[in-house]
Amino acid sequence: MPNPTVLLVDDDPDLLRLLSMRLQSSGYRVVTAGGGEEALARLAVSRPHAVITDLRMQGMDGTTLFQRIQAQDRALPVIVLTAHGTIPDAVEATQRGIFGYLTKPFEARELTALLQRAVAVGAAHDPKRESGRSETWRDAIVTASPRMESLLSEAGLVAQSEASVLLLGESGTGKELLARAIHLASPRRERPFVAINCAAIPEQLLESELFGHAKGAFTGAVGARKGLFQTADGGTLFLDEIGDMPLALQVKLLRVLQDREVRPVGTSQALPVDVRIVSATHRELEAAVADGSFRNDLYYRLNVVSLALAPLRERREDIPLLVHHVLASLGTKFQRPVNGFTPEAMEMLSTFDWPGNVRQLMNVVEQCYALCTIPLIPASLVARALCDKPAAILPYAEAKNCFERDYLVQLLKITQGHVAEAARLANRNRTEFYRLLQKHGLSPALFKSSD
Secondary structure, eight states: OOSOEEEEEOSOHHHHHHHHHHHHHTTOEEEEESSHHHHHHHHHHOOOSEEEEESSOSSSOHHHHHHHHHHHOTTSOEEEEESSOOHHHHHHHHHHTOSEEEESSOOHHHHHHHHHHHHHHHHHTOTTOOOSSOSGGGTTOOOOOHHHHHHHHHHHHHHTSOOOEEEEOOTTSOHHHHHHHHHHHSTTTTSOEEEEETTSSOHHHHHHHHHOBOTTSSTTOOSOBOOHHHHTTTSEEEEETGGGSOHHHHHHHHHHHHHTEEOOBTOOOOEEOOOEEEEEESSOHHHHHHTTSSOHHHHHHHOSEEEEOOOGGGOTTHHHHHHHHHHHHHHHHHTOOOOEEOHHHHHHHHHSOOTTHHHHHHHHHHHHHHHOOSSEEOHHHHHHHTTTOOOOOOOGGGSOGGGHHHHHHHHHHHHTTOHHHHHHHHTOOHHHHHHHHHHTTOOGGGGSOOO
């Protein structure tokens, strides 16, 4: 792998410089951070192949940094360095999921060997890695968000197994797209991908749709019909809105998953099926289990691995990409290219809360495209499509203190590191805004476009 990237974190500038020189001489591309907050800011911009962090640092220590990293990207390997290490500390660290633990002073060869293994793991979990496996599995998912890249990393990893996957997230976040991507990344990619919305079909018909029926099984059954389990045999069955499945049918679904065979309605014959299950819901299934509307045993059967898609308002850096992608698709389809949105219109799109997520954004862009008669779509059309709802980011003073850093990161992503524009959006003067950035270890340069 040419020049793997390592994020090096230490509040000692001399040690940071020394380790950086050693790693660069070993062929690594090194990104440095002088503390935990700065490291998180750098991770918000791009994903390295591994992280090396000191344990004892001013402010956020290495353990807290690891916990914050793992909450966002469980597949990113973290190596911890400390001058205060003990064997119990090392055991506890590795039990928590830290990739490696070295006590200062350490041999350079020891760190290099550990880092080589970590980079191999980080590269294997990188959704953009070059490998023998085609990466077209994720082509339909348009993103520049490190959070989404982390999710795709996990999706690509779990795709290689047979584990059932439960996709969580608000309506419109792209759960079916992710389910298709998991199928395309899996060894089942040459077999069918079949999707069904469990909330869209009446209860009396859903059983027949899933398991099939025999001729004469019920009124209107003029012939035998295969169910979706049989149609998806050898491939993947996507059960969307699984949280809305009636309890009586949940029992039958559980039996199919346990026995790996279906019994069509109106017949006693069991037919073997080989299907990988990916399900999705916008509901809180744990709450549904607690109130008895969803079976506990089915929940754990479906939720072997869960992946949660972030709402669009938490990955605003994807909005311009998605907008341009939809406009390009519409221009190709209707042979009427539109160059884009005016800056004011794009600002409205970038700062709107998007309760309907990506689906709503695509609808708004398509509506604006249909009504636009000039090369650039104006803000007036966007306001009309948004029903004239105000599309401004809340002033900083109204944001809760615990979300302060994420709020600043979002502003820098939207403005690509332009502090004056970010300060204007936040309704703060530049001097105060710089003070806030310094408080959270955020450098505007990290967010500037590399073009």
